[in-house]
Amino acid sequence: MANDSSVLFASVADYFKVLSETSRLTILDALRESGPMNVTEIAAATGLGQANLSKHLKVLTQAGLLSRNPAGVSVYYEIIDPVIFDLWELVCDRLKQRLHQQARSLEQFQILR
Amino acid sequence: MANDSSVLFASVADYFKVLSETSRLTILDALRESGPMNVTEIAAATGLGQANLSKHLKVLTQAGLLSRNPAGVSVYYEIIDPVIFDLWELVCDRLKQRLHQQARSLEQFQILR
DNA sequence: TATAAGAATAACCAAATAGTTATTTAGTTG
């Protein structure tokens, strides 16, 4: 086939790429747990360094997952793309299934020995 | 909080990372369209080089998304993780929404001028 | 206006990785 879905593939890949880093998932989880936070608060919640955090927040914002709201000296970030939690849940469920399968395989293995 | 979901975060991130490359999405799409194929067939369907393709197939297999079945000289690969299509759909729907929003914003912009 | 604080950016380094070319391994058939 090789139809030109290449642009679509690239968009989807980019979206997944944003979600493929532990630090960014940590940030998203913190914002999900605590609601909107400024950078200092996110830093405290995640343990990430200021500059590093700032870069990740930029990535997440430009990807359309977070909104950015300056308030005085601070800047507040908030999750605006709820879809990521559906994704999160799907993947988690899948990973759980995997673990169960592995556990079952292991039991089987024990029996056969 | 900083509870130790770090292992979970890493697992989820790894899963998304596998799906964050255009070439691998192309492979998955080809296998979804045509069903099980051997490496030569996948190469023809995707246009990827043999060695490169082989590496991506290894990644996808080790991630548990594909099964690997040698048959004579050939090796057939098949999708065994249907969840990826749910993920695919969620992301595509989301990207479509984005485009619509952007279109609407653009219209608004035209009106205001 | 000078100072301080919060956040973004620049510059840099190290690690990871997609793609290529060349080689090796495994299976098939004459």
Added chain:
DNA sequence: CAACTAAATAACTATTTGGTTATTCTTATA
């Protein structure tokens, strides 16, 4: 066994990117 084919691997290059340190920019306040 020899020749051939399919797929995997090794070695290498170039690019990307996460993290750090130092600096700049912006806003608030004394």
